[in-house]
Amino acid sequence: MFFGGGFPSSNVHVYRNGRMHFAHQNRQERREQQRDGGFALLVQLMPILILIIVSALSQLMVTQPPYSLSYRPSAGHVHKRHTSHLKVPFYVGGRFNEEFTGNNLKTVERSVEEDYISNLRNNCWKEKQQKEGLLYRARYFGDSELYQRAQRMGTPSCSRLSEIQVILDG
Template sequence: MEVNRGEAERCIDIATAALTNDQPDKAQKFLEKAQRLFPTEKAKVLLELIAKNGFTPRHDFSGGSGSRQRQSNSEYARPEEKSSDTSKSYTADQLDAVKRIKQSKDFYEILGVQADAPEDELKRSYRKLALKFHPDKNHAPGATEAFKAIGNAYAVLSNAKKRQQYDQCGEEKKHPSSNSPDNGNFEADISPEDLFNMFFGGGYPSSSANVYTNGRMRSQRRGRREPQREGGLALLVQVMPILILVIVSALSQIMVNSPTYSLSFRPSAGYTQRRLTMNLKVPYYVGEQFASEFTGLNLKNLERTVEEDFVSNLRDNCWKEKQQKEGMFYRARYFGDTDQYQRAQRAGTPSCAKLSEITASLHG
């Protein structure tokens, strides 16, 4: 995997250029290839942005007074209005978007899709709108209600049975603001937040779901139960993979000899004696019999190996720290978050600093 790092970085560079040229499909192709070759935080962030929104970051935070001047002319810094029920700011575009949702005539118009839109198009539209109207990001008056309406529209239309019923009903029942008793058939069986977490939080709703009926929230227990398997054979089939892993792990520990040293920062089982290499003063831990087994040339060769492993670990960790920091910058640029950008600037790279220190000492 390590030998693929250079090729993965080349793919990321190509993808970044493609995003600059408004070619998200090409960028996604090379980013996925980069992740297969050598997973990185930078490629992960870019793929997330493309998957959620389908377009490239809009904000530039290159630093200095020039960038701040550009930021003042950007979408992020457009004139803001103050909400009547919150001290947080919102833009005129956000307020217009909320009005559009409220004026929509049916669920399809809420999601901005045609009546024959396939499942994947519904999903893409929901992803984009849910991020745009989430209460943590959109503080315009009515944004929370719009967020709920978007979640309800997707939950109904993504359910084949409910969608068929919805398409067959009259215009009065289809209207999102209709107060008809029958309109309860088109309320989602999942809360907007639970639905959002399914898409973006990596989890699924709990056993108790918040159900919105006629604008009021109530809690209900899910009636569906997982069927229970019966019989000893079914149980054995379930636990067999775990048993195999335990047996293989135990055999590997018995057959593989323990390393001579440990590069951990504290003593551990079998490695209680702390030592420093003669050349780079790298700390490492050894067993109690180490001093009697390694002397002279053997000790010198071992310490050379210790230092090589230590420097190799520093290089890997330095690269990971840089990737993580760059990922923070990408998120800050996309969301126009100056606080996140400043946190990214302050984020340290201790492994890189230590590597530079060692390199300087070797050439000093």
Template sequence: MFFGGGFPSRNPVYSSHPYTYHQRPDRRENQGDGGLGLFVQLMPILILIIVSALSQMMVSSPPYSLSQRPSVGHIHRRLTEHLKVPYFVSDTFGEEFTGSSLKTVERNVEDDYVANLRNNCWKEKQQKESLLYRARYFGDTSLYHKAQRMGTPSCSRLSETMKYLENFR
């Protein structure tokens, strides 16, 4: 229906009188060439495809990664100046980023690192609380002690990092 305005059919259309019917005129006979009509109908789809392609070309990947990613070219390991967070960059990173642009990138790396620590800390706390809940619900003391011993290393690193940042910034 979208492309042709309806399904082509030559089915008769019956009127109110039981023995008479009228043949429905075929739309294709009335449209003539249809090339411009087809183009106008396809225009919204073409616009969506073009806008999507342009937006994909305009989005650039970040110049760094917190993990080594050879598929993107982030293979060279570096450390941020303040927090000593390891990150990976491409071959041309040193030429493209110097001075204030390098400081901006390193600040972004550290912000991403802290965001990852927060996320991982939340997950670790959720796992620990879930284990504690199950231990209490089932009355399992060994599971309870396991949950009590369970560490939250991301939370510890986050706490240390935040203390450092408070003193530094």
């Protein structure tokens, strides 16, 4: 019924004026509906097919980045390099030196540094949230040991981000 096939029976009960009547569908109408059913099914499935095709094409068009901030042998990023400005470590594939030179290399290094700084900002925020959460719990429960531990807790991403800000402000 959902795909335009109609009701399974040729006799349909119709209620009119409180009485039940039988609505008979003749054979010619049923044959026409069956012939049109394949096309109707295709029309109904068309949006789903279009979504599947667009999704598959978009996956084919996505390219793998030429670098990774971490060692990733599965992606081929196994050779360690450092950016020239901030000395940020990153990993590349075996053909990186052949494919990226001059302005292309500078563009990649700029992307590496932007990604690295973005990761540091996110990690710094998480570290601050964790430290503030411990301090809050220590105050709420009156736990001096937990308070001391929270005070000693470091925020290495925030420290590294401060160092980079000094270099950038130069």
